[in-house]
Amino acid sequence: DGGITQSPKYLFRKEGQNVTLSCEQNLNHDAMYWYRQDPGQGLRLIYYSQIVNDFQKGDIAEGYSVSREKKESFPLTVTSAQKNPTAFYLCASSISGRSSYNEQFFGPGTRLTVL
Amino acid sequence: QKEVEQDPGPLSVPEGAIVSLNCTYSNSAFQYFMWYRQYSRKGPELLMYTYSSGNKEDGRFTAQVDKSSKYISLFIRDSQPSDSATYLCAGANAGNNRKLIWGLGTSLAVNP
Numbered sequence: 001d002g003g004i005t006q007s008p009k010y011l012f013r014k015e016g017q018n019v020t021l022s023c024e025q026n027l028n029h030d031a032m033y034w035y036r037q038d039p040g041q042g043l044r045l046i047y048y049s050q051i052v053n054d055f056q057k058g059d060i061a062e063g064y065s066v067s068r069e070k071k072e073s074f075p076l077t078v079t080s081a082q083k084n085p086t087a088f089y090l091c092a093s094s095i096s097g098r099s100s101y102n103e104q105f106f107g108p109g110t111r112l113t114v115l
Numbered sequence: 116q117k118e119v120e121q122d123p124g125p126l127s128v129p130e131g132a133i134v135s136l137n138c139t140y141s142n143s144a145f146q147y148f149m150w151y152r153q154y155s156r157k158g159p160e161l162l163m164y165t166y167s168s169g170n171k172e173d174g175r176f177t178a179q180v181d182k183s184s185k186y187i188s189l190f191i192r193d194s195q196p197s198d199s200a201t202y203l204c205a206g207a208n209a210g211n212n213r214k215l216i217w218g219l220g221t222s223l224a225v226n227p
Binding site: 104 | 160
């Protein structure tokens with residue numbers, strides 16, 4: 001089955017700890033995205049990558065870091081510098097960031113809670 | 116002003132009703148418009164995609180774009196309880212980036 005997987009589904013973190021969220025896709029998509037979703041605020045773009053070994057900051061990149069060493073993987077690290085990290089994190093991919101349209105496919109999400 | 120405005124609802128309708136979900140946008144450069152459906156605690160799934168103005172129909176769903184008034188709509192005919200979800204609209208321009216700009220989502224409940 002082709003799709004996007006995110007792990008873990010639920011994640012608990014103590015304040016001051018870094019944590020890494022996994023995102024893997026087997027759709028052979030070039031572009032991948034990380035969003036954060038909070039109640040009443042919709043989807044906000046954290047980072048995106050249009051090709052391997054390249055990525056750009058989105059609207060709320062502070063306190064987050066990413067890497068794109070493989071086409072199928074785009075892990076997100078939530079660092080201790082992120083002041084309010086409790087949220088639902090969504091990973092998405094699309095065929096290409098430069099294609100004629102930008103149909104994004106989403107993973108099931110990871111709910112991060114800071115204790 | 117947000118680039119994409121969407122009434123968060125909640126919207127509650129009886130089963131079988133026609134549902135109209137709407138968004139307005141401010142960026143004249145938008146060419147691509149999408150509607151996603153998101154069930155509680157799940158990732159969004161693409162329902163409809165339209166390019167520029169016009170209508171697009173898929174089963175019980177019709178997406179409509181009016182670029183002159185910067186208004187996009189999603190109509191659901193013969194609504195079912197399984198349609199109960201949050202509906203997100205998004206727009207994107209035709210530039211190299213094609214970053215999606217999202218509305219906040221409208222929560223819909225279809226009551227049996």
